[in-house]
Amino acid sequence: MKRVTLEEVARVAGVSRATASRVVNGASSVDESLRHAVQKAISSTGYLPNIAARSLVTRRADAIGLLLPDERRMDGDPHLASVVSGVTRVVRPLGIHLVLMMTGPGTREQAMSDLRCGRLDGVILVHTDPADPVPGQLIAAGLPVVLAGRPLRPMPITYVDVNQTAGAALAGRRLKSLQCNRIATITGPQDTPAGQDRLAGFLAEVPDAVVVHGDFTRQSGVAAMERLIGCCPDVDGVFIASDLMANGAIPVLHRSGRKVPDDVAIVGFDDSSAALTSEPELTTVRQPISDMAAEMARQLLRQIGEPRTPVTSVVFEPSLVVRDSG
Amino acid sequence: MKRVTLEEVARVAGVSRATASRVVNGASSVDESLRHAVQKAISSTGYLPNIAARSLVTRRADAIGLLLPDERRMDGDPHLASVVSGVTRVVRPLGIHLVLMMTGPGTREQAMSDLRCGRLDGVILVHTDPADPVPGQLIAAGLPVVLAGRPLRPMPITYVDVNQTAGAALAGRRLKSLQCNRIATITGPQDTPAGQDRLAGFLAEVPDAVVVHGDFTRQSGVAAMERLIGCCPDVDGVFIASDLMANGAIPVLHRSGRKVPDDVAIVGFDDSSAALTSEPELTTVRQPISDMAAEMARQLLRQIGEPRTPVTSVVFEPSLVVRDSG
DNA sequence: GATGGGCGTGAGAGCGCTCTCCCAATCCTG
DNA sequence: CAGGATTGGGAGAGCGCTCTCACGCCCATC
Numbered sequence: 197m198k199r200v201t202l203e204e205v206a207r208v209a210g211v212s213r214a215t216a217s218r219v220v221n222g223a224s225s226v227d228e229s230l231r232h233a234v235q236k237a238i239s240s241t242g243y244l245p246n247i248a249a250r251s252l253v254t255r256r257a258d259a260i261g262l263l264l265p266d267e268r269r270m271d272g273d274p275h276l277a278s279v280v281s282g283v284t285r286v287v288r289p290l291g292i293h294l295v296l297m298m299t300g301p302g303t304r305e306q307a308m309s310d311l312r313c314g315r316l317d318g319v320i321l322v323h324t325d326p327a328d329p330v331p332g333q334l335i336a337a338g339l340p341v342v343l344a345g346r347p348l349r350p351m352p353i354t355y356v357d358v359n360q361t362a363g364a365a366l367a368g369r370r371l372k373s374l375q376c377n378r379i380a381t382i383t384g385p386q387d388t389p390a391g392q393d394r395l396a397g398f399l400a401e402v403p404d405a406v407v408v409h410g411d412f413t414r415q416s417g418v419a420a421m422e423r424l425i426g427c428c429p430d431v432d433g434v435f436i437a438s439d440l441m442a443n444g445a446i447p448v449l450h451r452s453g454r455k456v457p458d459d460v461a462i463v464g465f466d467d468s469s470a471a472l473t474s475e476p477e478l479t480t481v482r483q484p485i486s487d488m489a490a491e492m493a494r495q496l497l498r499q500i501g502e503p504r505t506p507v508t509s510v511v512f513e514p515s516l517v518v519r520d521s522g
Numbered sequence: 523m524k525r526v527t528l529e530e531v532a533r534v535a536g537v538s539r540a541t542a543s544r545v546v547n548g549a550s551s552v553d554e555s556l557r558h559a560v561q562k563a564i565s566s567t568g569y570l571p572n573i574a575a576r577s578l579v580t581r582r583a584d585a586i587g588l589l590l591p592d593e594r595r596m597d598g599d600p601h602l603a604s605v606v607s608g609v610t611r612v613v614r615p616l617g618i619h620l621v622l623m624m625t626g627p628g629t630r631e632q633a634m635s636d637l638r639c640g641r642l643d644g645v646i647l648v649h650t651d652p653a654d655p656v657p658g659q660l661i662a663a664g665l666p667v668v669l670a671g672r673p674l675r676p677m678p679i680t681y682v683d684v685n686q687t688a689g690a691a692l693a694g695r696r697l698k699s700l701q702c703n704r705i706a707t708i709t710g711p712q713d714t715p716a717g718q719d720r721l722a723g724f725l726a727e728v729p730d731a732v733v734v735h736g737d738f739t740r741q742s743g744v745a746a747m748e749r750l751i752g753c754c755p756d757v758d759g760v761f762i763a764s765d766l767m768a769n770g771a772i773p774v775l776h777r778s779g780r781k782v783p784d785d786v787a788i789v790g791f792d793d794s795s796a797a798l799t800s801e802p803e804l805t806t807v808r809q810p811i812s813d814m815a816a817e818m819a820r821q822l823l824r825q826i827g828e829p830r831t832p833v834t835s836v837v838f839e840p841s842l843v844v845r846d847s848g
Numbered sequence: 849g850a851t852g853g854g855c856g857t858g859a860g861a862g863c864g865c866t867c868t869c870c871c872a873a874t875c876c877t878g
Numbered sequence: 879c880a881g882g883a884t885t886g887g888g889a890g891a892g893c894g895c896t897c898t899c900a901c902g903c904c905c906a907t908c
Contacts, residue, residue, distance in 0.1 A: 201864055201865085202865065202866095203864075214867080217865070217866060220865095221866085246865070248863085248864080249863070249865040250864080250865055252863090252865070253867080254865085254866070
């Protein structure tokens with residue numbers, strides 16, 4: 197149960213600490229016989245490098261942060277598990293830790309400190325409030341950071357996003373191909389890039405669509421659909437900018453005596469778990485969340501590896517998942 | 523942009539490094555004037571302690587791990603965000619990092635290493651496979667660990683759980699009070715404590731209930747309900763051991779021409795987001811996930827603070843959330 | 849006025865690792 | 879065979895922090 201150090205390994209292997217270190221770190225140019233001896237010593241002693249000591253000299257924490265919005269905004273967000281899993285996939289083989297930070301009082305400041313004092317090598321920012329000063333501060337300080345989703349105001353920052361506009365267009369084409377005559381959309385919040393782009397992309401495809409506003413929440417989906425069938429009773433096709441809103445909106449249609457998809461076709465966006473828990477299951481625009489998360493991790497690691505590298509943005513193409521609702 | 527060390531702070535404040543360290547760590551017995559000088563030096567230099575250096579000597583990582591099942595098992599699990607948020611709430615004020623680890627090839631071994639080499643102070647294990655050797659290894663090694671949920675086989679390990687039996691009884695009483703005559707239950711997997719206890723607790727309250735087995739997944743809820751109405755068409759009240767299964771089961775009832783709750787009352791378990799995305803919204807047994815997670819964190823910290831402390835188990839009481847389904 | 853006990857402070861020894869030298873040994877080339 | 883080039887290994891200096899220990903200093907005690 198006693199701690200075994202490199203020193204100990206070196207002693208057992210009959211080499212210097214430096215050579216033992218070289219073997220541990222896979223450095224080139226160590227004689228094969230010595231390397232063997234060291235490896236034997238490592239496994240016989242059960243040696244594990246002390247990360248703190250290593251970190252102290254390499255100035256690398258081998259840990260990155262994932263900054264999330266608070267529980268309420270995350271709740272119902274189906275993506276968390278996928279994001280974590282995507283990031284984990286690229287990060288774990290490298291022995292890098294994923295530190296989760298949910299936004300709360302002082303979190304973002306803490307993340308800044310962690311970054312500056314070398315406790316974190318970089319951060320991935322999810323669902324960032326446009327008014328949040330943190331991204332700006334981070335890039336100003338030259339600290340590695342990647343955004344999930346295009347920032348509202350253009351800024352020199354690396355981000356990964358899905359082509360929201362193209363996704364909405366996909367939905368529009370689907371409704372048109374279903375021969376819908378009276379097409380509407382329930383939008384996301386218009387102060388977010390995703391909300392804006394999904395509306396713009398849809399209108400580009402269906403210019404005369406009726407527009408009703410929502411804010412991505414289930415609740416707002418209910419309200420928006422009530423308004424929609426009030427003002428436009430003959431609607432027969434709706435693109436709803438999030439599955440969660442669609443999930444709230446469909447029962448409203450049922451209650452009004454309309455059948456989905458027979459009377460009204462519905463296309464959602466996200467392909468979240470809400471798409472499967474809806475009745476009928478949602479036809480929706482899928483974003484490859486897990487792959488996007490993996491890409492964010494890769495971008496972040498690149499920045500950490502070579503600072504002052506030019507910012508990039510990676511945009512993934514969405515796809516249409518056809519199920520029962522439209 | 524240059525790193526400022528304690529040494530630097532001490533120099534600016536005109537004291538020794540030791541005294542500066544005392545101030546940083548809030549140690550007693552530092553003269554008020556010196557403390558002031560040091561604090562001024564800290565803020566003027568923008569000093570942030572280097573965690574790696576501290577960790578090296580204190581042998582504390584100030585980080586704990588959250589070991590999760592993989593994405594597929596987590597998918598649809600509505601609890602992740604709540605768990606993270608509960609743990610974060612107690613852990614962050616202490617400056618302790620929450621490291622997320624999703625189960626995958628080698629994860630559990632990695633967690634063991636991290637623990638042993640001092641990179642992690644302790645771990646919380648969620649959804650542990652009964653056959654998993656890791657919990658046993660951890661307690662054998664005397665490493666701090668807390669389980670989410672009672673282990674299948676009794677073992678000397680600290681865990682936090684909800685009183686599953688009592689929760690199921692709550693559901694049973696609810697269905698009886700609704701004057702249901704023909705009561706059934708769709709169970710969870712019978713090789714898990716939760717699955718077993720929910721069935722046992724329900725049968726204790728409704729001994730003559732029809733029992734159909736499921737495995738907590740939505741899919742299995744669909745299948746189980748199909749079997750149920752096949753073998754027992756006059757059923758008028760069902761306790762479904764997870765909201766996710768209930769979410770799958772309700773559309774089956776609708777398709778068979780039965781109305782919920784008028785023809786068949788449904789009570790779920792979990793109060794997960796699936797309870798709200800169901801139509802009608804589910805009456806369900808709520809477990810205080812976030813509070814339980816917070817308690818897990820507290821238990822873990824206690825173990826870290828004083829090793830070899832006796833194991834404890836904390837059991838929370840569930841409550842019934844009455845909505846529209848039963 | 850000498851003695852004992854606190855208490856606050858500074859010096860310095862590590863914690864376990866990496867990495868830069870520097871030296872020795874081997875190799876190639878003319 | 880001499881000379882330089884190349885390579886592998888060891889010594890040792892830190893990385894930034896905590897913490898023990900010993901040293902003053904001041905006050906209370908006899």
